[in-house]
Amino acid sequence: MRQPELIVFDLDFTLWDCDGTWCDCLSPPFRRQNERVFDRASRQVRLYDDVTSILDHCDKQCIKMAIASRTEQPAWARELVELLGITHRFAFAEIYPSSKRKHFAALKASSGLRHEDMIFFDDEMRNINEVSTLGVTSIHVSNGMTANLFHKALRAFAKNGHASRH
Template sequence: MTKTYPDIAVFDLDYTIWPTYADTNITMPISYDEKNEHLLDSYGYIVKLFPDVLRVFEDLKANGVVIVTASRTWAPEIAADMLAKFGLGKYVTCSEWGERSKKGHIKDILKKLGYKNSDGLKIALFDDEGRNKDVRTIGVDFVYLDSSVGVTWQDYLDYLSGKKK
């Protein structure tokens, strides 16, 4: 199987890398349980990453892909704490969050990374919300994910081999 990696992989957060909404379901402070590899919020709510997230991030990093996040979260401080506590900071180069479109997030990410536009770049958005397929209008591949399982290794391989865009 021939794999074609993107230059930049953009990941939504909620129901893409973890099975919850950070801005409505998590109450600070949160702690990380290393033994059980999960987060625990102040009410005892447990959150784990979807099973294939670390494998996908490791492969992207090993192949020189820039990993970023984009989310409509209303609570960026909680999302940032969750990313840090899960140890994802070593993979994620930058993030754009807030109540606007993923197109806006991606355009601002490109500016942060020093690009004037997406010309010549292969960019992929991994997301569980079909409405975000509008990123295709700015030249970004849209990889639609099942919100009950988030990003899976198979979805990822399908994208890299050109079967899923």
């Protein structure tokens, strides 16, 4: 059974919730307090409930992970990834305002992997549609990453060599 060689995650509304908004709409400075992360206005940034177990699964299976985020505030996004304690999980990070096609061209170049060996999770259909044209298995995340969605995508990828677009 085949497994992906790289799993790529979007940030906003995919791996984390920024109190119902995008990270570039927050107000720095950011702070970590009692294992939680807040912006200046006390809006909490939190990983969705299943994200840690999903990242743990990838680590245990030796599947490389990456971030692809088109935020207008890449420094803020990188700081939040650090404050949430997950920076070390990702072999690659393409975090800048641009099309996801550019992110995936960079991921292909830096990883040496084919697009067909990647799975991508994102909450925006425009990104799913755009990236799927490259041959990347692209999965729509409607309410934050869940273990159910993640494992369903992995099973489909293993069974079919890829998972269909959702």
